[in-house]
Amino acid sequence: MRDFDENNITAAVIDRYQNTPDPRLKKIMTSLVQHLHDFVRDVELTEAEWTHAIDYLTRTGKLCTDKRQEFILLSDTLGVSMLVDAINHRFAEGATESTVMGPFYVQNPPEAAFGADIRGEAKGEPLYIDGSILSEDGKPVANAIVDVWHSDAEGFYDVQLPELEEPTLRARFHSDAQGRFRFWTIMPRYYPIPYDGTVGDMLKASARHPYRPAHVHFMIIAGGHETLVTHVFVDGDQYLDSDAVFAVKNSLIRDFTREAPGIAPDGKKIDTPWRKLQTNFVLSKVMAKKSAPAA
Amino acid sequence: MRDFDENNITAAVIDRYQNTPDPRLKKIMTSLVQHLHDFVRDVELTEAEWTHAIDYLTRTGKLCTDKRQEFILLSDTLGVSMLVDAINHRFAEGATESTVMGPFYVQNPPEAAFGADIRGEAKGEPLYIDGSILSEDGKPVANAIVDVWHSDAEGFYDVQLPELEEPTLRARFHSDAQGRFRFWTIMPRYYPIPYDGTVGDMLKASARHPYRPAHVHFMIIAGGHETLVTHVFVDGDQYLDSDAVFAVKNSLIRDFTREAPGIAPDGKKIDTPWRKLQTNFVLSKVMAKKSAPAA
Numbered sequence: 001m002r003d004f005d006e007n008n009i010t011a012a013v014i015d016r017y018q019n020t021p022d023p024r025l026k027k028i029m030t031s032l033v034q035h036l037h038d039f040v041r042d043v044e045l046t047e048a049e050w051t052h053a054i055d056y057l058t059r060t061g062k063l064c065t066d067k068r069q070e071f072i073l074l075s076d077t078l079g080v081s082m083l084v085d086a087i088n089h090r091f092a093e094g095a096t097e098s099t100v101m102g103p104f105y106v107q108n109p110p111e112a113a114f115g116a117d118i119r120g121e122a123k124g125e126p127l128y129i130d131g132s133i134l135s136e137d138g139k140p141v142a143n144a145i146v147d148v149w150h151s152d153a154e155g156f157y158d159v160q161l162p163e164l165e166e167p168t169l170r171a172r173f174h175s176d177a178q179g180r181f182r183f184w185t186i187m188p189r190y191y192p193i194p195y196d197g198t199v200g201d202m203l204k205a206s207a208r209h210p211y212r213p214a215h216v217h218f219m220i221i222a223g224g225h226e227t228l229v230t231h232v233f234v235d236g237d238q239y240l241d242s243d244a245v246f247a248v249k250n251s252l253i254r255d256f257t258r259e260a261p262g263i264a265p266d267g268k269k270i271d272t273p274w275r276k277l278q279t280n281f282v283l284s285k286v287m288a289k290k291s292a293p294a295a
Numbered sequence: 296m297r298d299f300d301e302n303n304i305t306a307a308v309i310d311r312y313q314n315t316p317d318p319r320l321k322k323i324m325t326s327l328v329q330h331l332h333d334f335v336r337d338v339e340l341t342e343a344e345w346t347h348a349i350d351y352l353t354r355t356g357k358l359c360t361d362k363r364q365e366f367i368l369l370s371d372t373l374g375v376s377m378l379v380d381a382i383n384h385r386f387a388e389g390a391t392e393s394t395v396m397g398p399f400y401v402q403n404p405p406e407a408a409f410g411a412d413i414r415g416e417a418k419g420e421p422l423y424i425d426g427s428i429l430s431e432d433g434k435p436v437a438n439a440i441v442d443v444w445h446s447d448a449e450g451f452y453d454v455q456l457p458e459l460e461e462p463t464l465r466a467r468f469h470s471d472a473q474g475r476f477r478f479w480t481i482m483p484r485y486y487p488i489p490y491d492g493t494v495g496d497m498l499k500a501s502a503r504h505p506y507r508p509a510h511v512h513f514m515i516i517a518g519g520h521e522t523l524v525t526h527v528f529v530d531g532d533q534y535l536d537s538d539a540v541f542a543v544k545n546s547l548i549r550d551f552t553r554e555a556p557g558i559a560p561d562g563k564k565i566d567t568p569w570r571k572l573q574t575n576f577v578l579s580k581v582m583a584k585k586s587a588p589a590a
Contacts, residue, residue: 029497
């Protein structure tokens with residue numbers, strides 16, 4: 001075919017995918033071309049805007065390193081990550097809701113024992129986390145992998161701090177026979193997503209702020225259950241209603257209670273005020289997914 | 296707002312752009328979010344597919360250098376470049392049609408005199424190009440900038456050949472008082488777009504070939520007229536009906552005539568068979584654009 005114009009080119013491009021061996025890839029490319037072309041037609045994209053878009057995508061790719069993933073940030077700030085999360089986690093009624101992974105997870109975090117202190121050199125208000133992993137039928141889930149990561153008291157993750165040599169405020173626990181895990185850390189703080197790059201440029205040009213409310217990330221992996229990637233948010237945070245990545249769910253907000261100096265639940269003597277989070281995570285059994293809700 | 300699900304998140308993200316100072320950016324971001332989310336919902340993108348897409352975009356960015364622009368190739372092979380071209384070049388009736396710029400244009404090509412030979416060290420069938428620049432009213436356009444670039448006899452552009460130190464098969468001419476330009480070069484060949492990268496991966500997975508039919512690129516800039524970015528295609532090429540970037544228009548195909556050894560039009564004696572292209576370019580006057588055709 002020849003002589004494509006703005007009306008017939010979309011069908012011609014889609015036709016070029018007709019021999020794609022993998023039917024799933026064929027479906028994805030067909031839909032991608034249709035929606036991408038619809039967008040370009042809808043806004044009548046100018047050549048200067050197209051050039052800007054090419055340059056923007058290129059710069060976004062160049063910013064990515066093993067410590068920073070600007071395309072994930074872009075997906076997060078455009079709400080795409082939360083949309084993918086929602087589509088893929090139609091969990092059983094009563095199961096803990098999922099939310100975005102974010103760009104700061106690190107594969108194979110350091111193993112930590114029941115009751116460990118993962119503060120390292122980080123300074124901040126002590127936080128004792130007392131969690132339990134349950135199955136959707138209420139039974140405890142033993143030996144689940146519980147990966148934890150969160151920001152420091154200034155709002156930074158360890159991977160953003162080049163002077164840190166060891167993973168900090170980041171660990172892998174295993175739930176005990178009663179499904180429990182416990183550890184000491186410090187309170188996380190609200191923080192801006194990295195906004196000195198292309199995503200920051202987009203947020204600034206759109207008069208959007210880059211902040212996320214304070215939270216602790218969890219990824220919980222247990223045999224026979226759907227993997228749960230979620231956060232626990234700190235109640236009262238000023239950014240709960242305007243999270244830059246659209247990840248807040250009411251069911252994930254917890255009271256991080258204020259505790260007086262004295263004896264902590266693990267028998268440790270503590271001289272300063274401290275905080276406590278007591279929370280359950282309820283895992284959906286594999287195959288217990290809800291089907292897609294009606295649009 | 297909190298508690299976004301797959302149905303309400305799109306409106307929530309769009310709402311976040313309501314204070315965008317530039318109305319054009321607000322329109323673009325609103326449309327982009329709507330179409331991007333519609334695509335994700337349409338295919339019910341899985342997390343593994345999302346991860347693959349993040350990685351694909353990242354690798355595409357990393358491939359870009361000052362000599363290679365993989366995002367332009369991606370735009371070209373998805374038909375987006377031709378769509379943007381069509382939307383932005385609703386030229387006057389009778390004007391030469393535009394087509395894609397492609398990734399091989401280089402700013403400020405070397406100046407060349409009327410009648411110059413731009414072959415450098417390149418070997419191939421000699422080609423004499425005899426062109427004229429006209430305005431839409433048929434009058435010649437003097438002193439137009441005529442940038443020319445094309446592949447060699449193996450299908451490579453100079454920027455793809457690291458051993459070349461000088462620009463080759465690439466020049467800037469100026470039309471004379473009668474609107475004419477003339478030069479010697481060699482016949483271009485059909486060629487694959489670079490397919491050792493992410494765009495090549497996409498083409499292979501989709502059983503699409505990477506070839507473009509043989510052509511010479513022109514960009515023509517003249518006061519009072521719309522800039523024309525176009526190709527002249529070689530009639531008879533086997534890829535005219537399946538150009539990997541959807542750029543062929545029938546009105547841009549020319550007979551590159553086969554000529555016998557003897558005396559060339561510029562008086563030069565030539566001992567081998569050679570080819571001749573005689574062609575006009577008709578420029579649209581500024582402001583003479585057609586409005587958008589009805590869809």
